[in-house]
Amino acid sequence: MASLPRLRAEDPTIRRRHLLALPEDVGPDEVEVLAISRFAQARWEDGELPQPRGIMGPMTAALGIRAVGSSVAPARALRLARLSTLTGPYRVEADDAVSLGLPATSTLAYVLACPRERGEKPYPGGDRDGLKRAFPEGMPIREEERVLQWLVAAARRLGGSVRTGEHGTVLTPDVDSAIDLTVLSDSWLEPDEALAVVQSVLPRARLSEPTGTWTGPQPGVGRDAGGRPGWVAEAGGRGLSAALEQHGVEDEAERQRLLDEAAAYDELMIAVPPVPEAYGVLVDLGHDGTLSVEAGAETTLPPLMRTLPWTANGVVAYRVHWEPPFIEELEAERPSFEHRVARSRAAPLVQSVARAVHGAIGGEIADEADFLVDPEDV
Known part of the structure; x- marks a missing residue:
C-alpha cells in the first residue's frame, strides 16, 4: 500500500x-x-x-x-x-x-x-x-x-x-463547546406528547406558555362615547367606528354587522384556539442554566437530507438547546471554569433528551454545525 x-x-x-x-x-x-x-x-x-x-x-x-x-x-x-x-x-x-x-x-x-x-x-x-x-x-x-x-x-x-x-x-476548537442537538423528523408531536417524552428523562420539564391569557374585549367595548357601535380607540386613535366611516361604511346596520363578525371571530379563537405551529418545553437546571426543546417547521435541511423521500412533505425540527446562566459565555473561545463545569453536566442531559425524542419519532439527529450524528453515538 x-x-x-x-x-x-x-x-x-x-x-x-x-x-x-x-x-x-x-x-x-x-x-x-x-x-x-x-x-x-x-x-x-x-x-x-x-x-x-x-x-x-x-x-x-x-x-x-x-x-x-x-x-x-x-x-x-x-x-x-x-x-x-x-x-x-x-x-x-x-x-x-x-x-x-x-x-x-x-x-x-x-x-x-x-x-x-x-x-x-x-x-x-x-x-x-x-x-x-x-x-x-x-x-x-x-x-x-x-x-x-x-x-x-x-x-x-x-x-x-x-x-x-x-x-x-x-x-483548536473545543469538541465540547457545541452540545446542542436537533432531531429532524417528518412526525409532529403535540405539545403534551413532547412534554411526556421530555419528562421521561427530566420529570421537572414543563411547557413554555405565556404568563397571561386573552379573554376577549373588556366589558363595554363595542360602543363609542355616544353609545353607537364602535370600538375603544387606542391612544391617539379614532376608534373602529370612525375608521369604518372613513372607508365609506356609513350605514349603522352594516357597521354593527362587521363589529358582530369581529366579536364572533374573537369568541371562536378563544373557544377553539388554532393548532400551534411551534412550541417549547423548558427544564430548569438550577445553577446549570436551562434546557429547552423547541419544535417547529424546518425549511433549511443539510444537503445530505434534501433528497430523502421522507423529507419531501416537510420536516419538523426539535432543537434541544442548553442555555447557561451567563449566555455570553456560549460564544467565548475560552469560557470560565464554572461554565465548563455546568456544560459538562448539561451535555449528557441534552443527549438523553435528543435520544428520547428520536426514539419516539425517528428521523435524523444533527449537531450545531448541521452534521448528522449516528443515534447510537448520542
Whole structure:
C-alpha cells in the first residue's frame, strides 16, 4: 500500500494556506461526509489538481504532484465550492507539526485552496471559533468565510485543528463547546406528547406558555362615547367606528354587522384556539442554566437530507438547546471554569433528551454545525 505524501513545513506555499490538521484515525471518507453535509456539490476530483483564481502562491510538489510510478500516493482534491478545494491527506511528521505550531496529535493534514476575500475588522464580542483572533485586520467574507467556518466546524467534530495562512494562527476548537442537538423528523408531536417524552428523562420539564391569557374585549367595548357601535380607540386613535366611516361604511346596520363578525371571530379563537405551529418545553437546571426543546417547521435541511423521500412533505425540527446562566459565555473561545463545569453536566442531559425524542419519532439527529450524528453515538 502506498504511503501518504509528506506535508513539508519549509514549503512557503504551505505556510500561506489554511490547513486542517487531524489525528491519525480520521479517514478521508469522514472528511468527505462532513463536506457533503455543508456543500451540496462537494466531490473528489481526479486528475491534475486545479488552481482556483485568487490563490496565493504557485502549485508545488508539496501539494500532491508526484512522478508516475512513485510509491507515494498522490493527494486528492475535494471540491468544496466553485473556487475552493481541500487537498490531502498528507502525512505530518513531528518536526513539521512543531514548526507549524500544530498540536502533537496532528499526524494528518489537508490543505485548503480558496480565494482571499476580506472585509471589515472584527467587531467586539464573542469569538468561540477564534476567527476574530486569527484575522484582526479584516474578517474573511463570502466564499473564504464559508469554507473557513466549515473547516473550524470539521476540526471540532473530528478533534483536529485549523492553521490559518497569513499569521499562522492555530485554532483548536473545543469538541465540547457545541452540545446542542436537533432531531429532524417528518412526525409532529403535540405539545403534551413532547412534554411526556421530555419528562421521561427530566420529570421537572414543563411547557413554555405565556404568563397571561386573552379573554376577549373588556366589558363595554363595542360602543363609542355616544353609545353607537364602535370600538375603544387606542391612544391617539379614532376608534373602529370612525375608521369604518372613513372607508365609506356609513350605514349603522352594516357597521354593527362587521363589529358582530369581529366579536364572533374573537369568541371562536378563544373557544377553539388554532393548532400551534411551534412550541417549547423548558427544564430548569438550577445553577446549570436551562434546557429547552423547541419544535417547529424546518425549511433549511443539510444537503445530505434534501433528497430523502421522507423529507419531501416537510420536516419538523426539535432543537434541544442548553442555555447557561451567563449566555455570553456560549460564544467565548475560552469560557470560565464554572461554565465548563455546568456544560459538562448539561451535555449528557441534552443527549438523553435528543435520544428520547428520536426514539419516539425517528428521523435524523444533527449537531450545531448541521452534521448528522449516528443515534447510537448520542
